Amino acid sequence: GAVVSQHPSWVICKSGTSVKIECRSLDFQATTMFWYRQFPKQSLMLMATSNEGSKATYEQGVEKDKFLINHASLTLSTLTVTSAHPEDSSFYICSARDRTSATDTQYFGPGTRLTVL
């Protein structure tokens, strides 16, 4: 149980284009999902908390107009990187909180590696 999927697993795009990443909880409902970014050899950085049916909560320094988050259902959250630039190249990882489990735990998706040319 507690499987989280992400799509795509990797994407290469041209500078200035937008990229959408999907995060799905496959066997549980997630009222809360999280989006992280990780640069090589660095720790996870929380970008935003995605709440089903309401606006996302962004961490300080993360541009909400550049990183659009939509959590339209209890099993799906999307992150759209708008007008991507090379400095946005990173490993984007989502996680979903399973409140129904005995451990109330966050489970991570496999990540999406974004390369902006």
Added chain:
Amino acid sequence: QKEVEQNSGPLSVPEGAIASLNCTYSDRGSQSFFWYRQYSGKSPELIMSIYSNGDKEDGRFTAQLNKASQYVSLLIRDSQPSDSATYLCAVRTGGGNKLTFGTGTQLKVEL
């Protein structure tokens, strides 16, 4: 002071030995504690969670929590080369949603 602190390592142990990974946290209101393992180029995977003072064992892994000392640790018995990874300590405070992660400890298990 960082909210969750871990020694970045690398921590090198011989195969078959016990690896001891440590984590301290600053918020006394923290309620839930998690250990994740992250292989290079992969996303974190949950190893264990712990909520109460004392030890919790799962196979070769034992998590230890001491809230008075604001300290949580992970012991890996009979370490294997496949255990070589970065281990992330994460803490949730009270009823909050977010997990606060440490920067991780790199573990190397040598043949």
